Amino acid sequence: MNTQIDAPRHVVASTAEADTLLRRLTREGWTARPGFALPDPSWDVAAAHLVLHGRIGDDDTDSVRLAVLAAARGAGVVVICDAESAAGRALLDDLARIGPVHHGADGADPVASLIPEQRALLDRLAAGDTIAAAAAAEFLSLRTANRRIAEARALFGVRTTREAVLAYLRQRQPD
Template sequence: MTRQPDAPRHVVANPGDADTVLRRLTRDGWVARDGFALPDPAWDVTGSRLVLHGRIGDPDTLQLAVLAAARGAGIVAVCDAESPLGRALIDDLARLGPVHQGVTEPVGGNNTVADLVPEQRALLDRLAAGDTIAAAAAAEFLSLRTANRRIAEARAMFGVRTTREAVLAYLRQRGAPPRSH
């Protein structure tokens, strides 16, 4: 079996977080499908770029999700990661590769920083140094509107809701310690 190593495996706390992750994955070319039962009889579904999603509420659903992940499907599971069922799910999925908990990428997971355009990196660097968005935009010779758009795109790439969370995620993935004010 040739399983794609970057098939996404996410465990999130609520349906809102699942929607955020699913929006990002569909933007990246994945096809979202509700439920964990695979429609394709072929064992390896890697090439279909299928991501299955739903709530994990019982051991049978957990088994379906893990089997789908083993067959190459992406998974976005809504489950309490601290519950026994959630811990079992994360342990089983971790045997297949990295498991993302929540909407942000884990350390050692996909490198969103590498996907940022240079303008986004420059803006996030300036924001991390304490500049306002307006000051960062001016320093990078961008309009405020363009700077806000680039930062919004970065928030979406990191799967976070606020600019502060985007800056922190950027610093974590870049390996730089956050500044304290």
């Protein structure tokens, strides 16, 4: 069983947003701890319900690496950073490979939270491709494409791929 799916992964712009998220997560049973280094030597820390938090600067690649490693090991992360910086983009891309990442405040635009692979797949599905054809065109395995689409459905809060494509088309910014 993969326990990391339930671990929260948030990237926010301000300390106030992080504080709000941390209060909510603490109420939900998570233990908040500053910094991204894990104290537990065991690999899977999901059972500890630990959420690590802190700020990552524009060129802080070490903190990005630690935050991604913590998320991969099952810890939750709440990161304050500029998502447009090189470190912020790297962080979002790497965290998205682990699972869904909540970017910005709760209720933010789900399209902004999509990674490029998800956008490309949804664009191809909207153009009439099957999931298998879209996966092949994007050089993804069918399994990875299905996972990315499932994550997009979760971001949009819908049950079917068709609903996710329609929500994506309604909410995306025109090119």
